[in-house]
Amino acid sequence: KNEVEQSPQNLTAQEGEFITINCSYSVGISALHWLQQHPGGGIVSLFMLSSGKKKHGRLIATINIQEKHSSLHITASHPRDSAVYICAVRGQGAQKLVFGQGTRLTINP
């Protein structure tokens, strides 16, 4: 079992829908990152969380430390949101990130 599990692995939705991507992890962490990878391969860092909730535009990320769970929400989804969304955690005292397998999101017009 991976230390970081994402669900769903694939998600297809219509433009305008509210999207939720989940990330569960099994170790104590010092920080959790949400990343976005477009088909060209480049990765953009969306959020870094250690508690609570963060919002940037139509993106919202939440984390529940006790439940070892984080969610990434996209409101009013748009085809340009189509990408792979990756959850990554840094364990307490660890130096490196551990990555989830990613969620492939496709938003149809």
Added chain:
Amino acid sequence: EADIYQTPRYLVIGTGKKITLECSQTMGHDKMYWYQQDPGMELHLIHYSYGVNSTEKGDLSSESTVSRIRTEHFPLTLESARPSHTSQYLCASSDHDGFFSGYTFGSGTRLTVV
């Protein structure tokens, strides 16, 4: 505008050739990383550096080597490329393990060894 640059973006090369993938960042980050990613799979750390003259192997065994002679430059070298090295290689950097500024990733180098 990217603050971390990887070249080349795509590379097709024959078996046995020596190749160097370049990675440079302009943010003054101490920490730099190389990740390998096969299609549809998660990223795996193959090398990292916490500063000049500091390099460590990552979690995934790799036949590549790295060097860190300057803060801004972290090249990855394969002495003799093989088809099994075909993959995407992503370079990243961070300040304080990404605690303050997060991680910045390059656009990646997609390597094909024929």
